Amino acid sequence: xxxxxxxxxxxxxxxxxxxxxxxxxxxxxxxxxxxxxxxxxxxxxxxxxxxxxxxxxxxxxxxxxxxxxxxxxxxxxxxxxxxxxxxxxxxxxxxxxxxxxxxxxxxxxxxxxxxxxxxxxxxxxxxxxxxxxxxxxxxxxx
Numbered sequence: 001x002x003x004x005x006x007x008x009x010x011x012x013x014x015x016x017x018x019x020x021x022x023x024x025x026x027x028x029x030x031x032x033x034x035x036x037x038x039x040x041x042x043x044x045x046x047x048x049x050x051x052x053x054x055x056x057x058x059x060x061x062x063x064x065x066x067x068x069x070x071x072x073x074x075x076x077x078x079x080x081x082x083x084x085x086x087x088x089x090x091x092x093x094x095x096x097x098x099x100x101x102x103x104x105x106x107x108x109x110x111x112x113x114x115x116x117x118x119x120x121x122x123x124x125x126x127x128x129x130x131x132x133x134x135x136x137x138x139x140x141x142x
Contacts (some may be wrong), residue, residue: 005031006051007128008085010058010067012037016113021039023121027128029056038062039070044078053083055131057090060098067091068098071105088127 007024011017017035024033031054036042039062043088046053058067065073071087089102092113102110109127114120 004033005054007031008034008036008042008045008053008056010036010039010042010056010070011064011090012059013140014067019117019120020124023117023124024128025126026054027121028132037064039067039073043070043073046083046085047077052083055086055088055128057088057127060089060102062093068101068105071102071107075105081138086131086134086136090123 007028008026009017011020021033021035024031034045035055036045039058040055041064042058043065058069058070062070064113067089074085074087086108088109088111089107090111090113091098094110094112099110111123111127114123
């Protein structure tokens with residue numbers, strides 16, 4: 001896994017940020033975590049940064065720009081699409097129609113946030129481990 005490629009987390013719930021930060025630092029201590037409150041902030045970062053994010057975790061329901069709209073904009077932007085950043089929805093609550101809409105946008109996963117910290121840690125550990133070992137374009141550094 002390339003060092004210093006950020007984990008991007010888009011979630012407007014301050015309590016979730018406080019809970020998730022130490023979990024992500026434990027799971028991937030060599031990767032910085034960047035939090036954004038909405039999709040608009042995240043898309044602006046992605047369009048102006050040359051960093052190759054390791055992964056994007058996003059809530060579905062966000063103010064200003066939803067996670068679905070964020071994913072749509074990434075898919076419609078050729079330069080962002082070519083960066084092949086794994087995109088995971090990590091959200092609650094989950095409804096079937098949202099899952100179907102999300103997969104129409106070629107996401108790489110959809111997870112409902114579990115109830116306990118230990119369960120959330122296990123979810124995030126499995127996701128980060130998978131993408132750490134998976135071959136995808138971001139694994140090949142120029």
